[in-house]
Amino acid sequence: MLRLLTYLAESDAGLRADAVAARLGKSPSTAYNLLDTLVREGFVVHGADGAYRLTADANALVPPVSATAARLPTGLDGILDTLFERTHKRVYLAAAQSGRVIIPLARGRQGMPRIPGLGARIGENAHALALGKVALSLLDDAGIDRYARAGLRAFTPKTITDPDRLRTQLAAIRGGAVAFDAEEFREDFCCLAAPVLNVRGQAVAALGISMSARCFELERAELTEALCEVALQASVVLGVPEIPEDRRVLEPRAGANLRSATATSSDISIGEEVAS
Structure with a gap:
């Protein structure tokens, strides 16, 4: 439920039930049950377009997306x-x-x-x-x-x-x-x-x-x-864009960077499941 609230907070356009099921790694019926509970409790509204969105009150309760959250290439x-x-x-x-x-x-x-x-x-x-x-x-x-x-x-x-x-x-x-x-x-x-x-x-x-x-x-x-x-x-096919170098990955104390042997100025974007 908390993960679902976070996903909804991150999506300005809202999420449909099938997208919620996919992100949570749950069945569509489970996704509908979770969303219906949030709607009944006043945390979520179900729009005419089929998407679910947080209410203003719920938005105030969910922490803003962290600047350190993973930035994943689209797709x-x-x-x-x-x-x-x-x-x-x-x-x-x-x-x-x-x-x-x-x-x-x-x-x-x-x-x-x-x-x-x-x-x-x-x-x-x-x-x-x-x-x-x-x-x-x-x-x-x-x-x-x-x-x-x-x-x-x-x-x-x-x-x-x-x-x-x-x-x-x-x-x-x-x-x-x-x-x-x-x-x-x-x-x-x-x-x-x-x-x-x-x-x-x-x-x-x-x-x-x-x-x-x-x-x-x-x-x-x-x-x-x-x-x-x-x-x-x-x-x-996707032509994935690179993610900027992060010199602290896996070595927070030593400050070493995690990058491929051939990389010169770019890093990877490379563990409990947050969507299942």
């Missing part, structure tokens, strides 16, 4: 819908903003298991998550060293805690391999992730898919193909 929420339709798995879009790696968008059908302990921010768990590994792969060697020196925490027996092994995997991702974690953050949960590149070949976001360990074993090839195709669609 990436639609790309996430496409990835969900292709894979029928819980999917994520991650972005770097204000010194954090966050997941501002996620999609999943009601009943799909969520990764236990996955919050809205990726930090010290980056080495155990596919989306985090995409972000780490964009750091230079010194940045990776600083991250590793802080300690590679073991979240499960399969977490990579050897810095050299992590560097090898990050080098492969930098070379074009799809990032993955195989029960490294939580047992029986695996993920795949790939960057979304702008027209200059610089990473501006990352797309991810989570699944059970069995699905990872049986469907990895098909899911990898779908992920790469949708990421390419986002990069080429």
Whole structure:
């Protein structure tokens, strides 16, 4: 309900019920129930155009959109819908903003298991998550060293805690391999992730898919193909604009920047689900 209020506060034109369902990762009936409750309580009005909007009183209660909120290139929420339709798995879009790696968008059908302990921010768990590994792969060697020196925490027996092994995997991702974690953050949960590149070949976001360990074993090839195709669609068809450099991502104390090895003046926009 709180997320719904936030989404409505961010949309001057209002949101239709189907858009609310998509953003929350809930069924249309659940979206209608939430919206009807807010209408009955006087927080929301239902316009003649079908869109729902906050009332003036509700607007006064909802905090204004933060200047540090993720700025996502237009259309990436639609790309996430496409990835969900292709894979029928819980999917994520991650972005770097204000010194954090966050997941501002996620999609999943009601009943799909969520990764236990996955919050809205990726930090010290980056080495155990596919989306985090995409972000780490964009750091230079010194940045990776600083991250590793802080300690590679073991979240499960399969977490990579050897810095050299992590560097090898990050080098492969930098070379074009799809990032993955195989029960490294939580047992029986695996993920795949790939960057979304702008027209200059610089990473501006990352797309991810989570699944059970069995699905990872049986469907990895098909899911990898779908992920790469949708990421390419986002990069080429949408012509994603770059997001300005943020020098504090994943290194808030050291002040290092998160960027691709080929970038010179631009950064990425690359973890609990805020839209499911």
